Amino acid sequence: MKYGILFIVFLFFAIIHSQAQNYYWIGFTDKNNSEYSLSAPEDYLSERAIERRTKQNIPIDSLDLPVNQSYIDSVLTLDVTFFHASKWLNGITVVTDSLRLDTLIGNWSFVNEIQLSKPSSFSTKSAKNKFADEIEVLYDEIDSAYYGGSVHQISMLDGQFLHQQNIKGQGIQIAVLDGGFYNADVNPAFDSLWINQQILGTKDVVDLNSDFFSTNYHGMSVLSCMGGNIPGELIGTAPKASYWLIRSEDTGSEYIVEEDHWVVAAEFADSVGADIINSSLGYSEFDDPTTDHTYADMDGKTTRVTRAANIAASRGMLVFTSAGNERDDPWKRIVAPSDGDLVIGVGAVDKDLNPAFFTSAGPASDGDIKPNVSAMGYRTTLQLSNGVVGLASGTSFSSPVMAGMAACLWQYFPEKTALEIKDALEQSGSMAFTPDSLVGYGIPNMRTASMLLNPFSVPVYEKQNNWQVYPNPVNNYVVLQNKGTFSGKEIAIGLYSITGQIIQQWTKPGAQKIVLSDLPDLSNGMFVLKVNDGEKSETFKLNKSY
Structure with missing residues (x-):
């Protein structure tokens, strides 16, 4: 299929010969005279991506069309190197030695935006470590011996209701967008994923020449919250789901280009047919203060990363993102793209169901309930970078705990749309009737969500009421x-x-x-x-x- 060839061509042109260059985002006005057609989506989308849209009555539209190649070629006549393209936002990222690319492009009619997204000379002195404070050394009965330390994060969602029916994410594809997957290829927590061919592929949007499994640990720990499988120690919320591992985050600095990496990663997840995106990443402040977001920007539709996350959800995917760990910082509020109108922003609670001290506060600046839901993100049991199972804290971990559980729910109700699953999660929340700015609609319950989706799917045990x-x-x-x-x-x-x-x-x-x-x-x-x-x-x- 042509979509595969297209990625190969992009990868070829994306080889960067120098790391000390300026990154620019260039936005285009239209997709006129595209070589691709809405009537032939198999040229740029996988069969599974097309089936997802068809199943949920989502039409193929102009957002799905790749960027106009003639516009790309025109930009490449300048002294620039192509890095990647975003069809959803209709633009490209290039690298160049020039500090004033706007003067070279001038008033080209098909260009409507030019932004320096990462300068060649930068300092990380103001960079925030978005992974800071993260690493530290029951309605239905649940087998605590089997689940080990992960028993709390499963049981507070009544996840055992689905697991006990062998509903563990089979057939659902989850794309994990993160900063790296250190040792995920050799860690015992993921043995079953590899043996059963549940790792569908990898992609590095940040550095095409990276040693993929030698990068940052964070995505590996996130993956373990969903796909980890060490009976007696750690059982993820979706240990039988399949996974795409996508590195979209450059953990060495924090510039607006990170959002552009995220967009391209989400588009890849869509194109290969993923059902769910989990992104334990968020954006608010950058090493270049002139590009910082404001709380007003957290209105569900403004930042590039939020716009793309909304588009991802509009393609029929569930999009889960961390609400942020900012409440004890000056920022305090949720971060993009968790503010997205169609995005499920996830807050963090402890095992006693109390909001974690760090979980970012909502609402979105337009008044929408944020976070949407919450899950265990304080002292969550997961795989640590040193190879042992331990505890970590952050909305980085409550988000995948929730995403994996949603995968099981969707497996249980495959005929439902992503929006219906999202609504069931919110309406089954412990605070569904009185949502607040710390936990949103609260902690979803899989038994209740199942009953909301189909009342006949759930037996009612009077003795437990x-x-x-x-x-x-x-x-x-x-x-x-x-x-x-x-x-x-x-x-x-x-x-x-x-x-x-x-x-x-x-x-x-x-x-x-x-x-x-x-x-x-x-x-x-x-x-x-x-x-x-x-x-x-x-x-x-x-x-x-x-």
């Missing part, structure tokens, strides 16, 4: 009776359709007995009632009859 709901079938009212010692907290109640749409919500004062006498006028059928007392969320099937 604190609440009894009657009469059922229901007509004009519902009674909720607490069967234990009631804490007296405020109760959030929601009524859903079988497709997961919210029909009505109530907030009731805490009481041993609650009567819902104001049920909406519903037709006969099956509905879902969710009860959240602030400590536990329970879900019930209701049969409505006259």
Whole structure:
């Protein structure tokens, strides 16, 4: 297929002869007279990428077309070297000795943006280590001996509900965008991934000549949160999913070019057919302060990396990104691209479900709920760079914990769209009715999410419920009776359709007995009632009859 040839051609031209050069982003106005056609997407997308769009009724559009080659060729007549191209944002990155590329290009009609994205002479004295503070030496029953230290990060999501049905991510492809995958080819945590051919490929967007598995450790640790498999020590949230390992981050400095690397990496993930992107990366401040973002930029649609992340999600992928570790820093807020309107930004909690002290605060600057959801990111069990299983902290790890669990959920409901899976994760959250700026919609529950996606997919075990709901079938009212010692907290109640749409919500004062006498006028059928007392969320099937 031509898409493979296209990547090879780009790789050939992307060989850089000098590291001490200026990187420029050049944006183009259009894709007129493209040699590619919307009617022949197999020329630039894999069969799996096309199937993902078809399955979710997503049309192939101009964003999918590669950058106009004639525009690229025109730029290459200058003293520049091609580095990579972004079809989604319609531009290229080049390297050159010139400090004023804009004067060379002048007023070319097809160029609408020129930005120095990384200078040849730079200092990292102001660079922030976005991986700082990260490394340190139950509704269904869960086998703690099997899960080892990872038992908390699985059980708080009720991930065992899916795992116990052997739903562990089979058939789902996850692209991991990160800063490096040190020793991921030899570490025992990933033996089963290699033996079962679950590592689908690698790509280095930053340095085409790198020794891929000798780069930074961070992506390796992230991968272990999803794909790690050492029974008794570490079990990832999606140990049977398949993975693309993509290095998009230059950990030696922090310039706006990192966002352009990310965009190209996400486009590659889309083109090969990945279902999910996990990106434990985020951007706010840079070594060149003139390119720093502001909180106003965190509006879900402004930065280049956020725009691309939204496009990735619009192609039918689930996009998970770390919300950031900034709350105890002057920045404090979420970082791009977790602000994206279609992106799932993930915050961090500890094993007691409390927000981690470092997890970045939302909301997005346009008021949208951010982070979207949260998972265990404080003292998460994972593979360390020294070859042992240990603990680490950061939203870098809560994001893959959540992404892997979502892979299992999507495997369980393969007919659902990415947007439907995203909605189920949020609506199953522990704070779904009272989202806040630290944990968003809270900690998703896989049993509840499954019931929201299909109420008939989940058996209800009455012995595990604190609440009894009657009469059922229901007509004009519902009674909720607490069967234990009631804490007296405020109760959030929601009524859903079988497709997961919210029909009505109530907030009731805490009481041993609650009567819902104001049920909406519903037709006969099956509905879902969710009860959240602030400590536990329970879900019930209701049969409505006259």
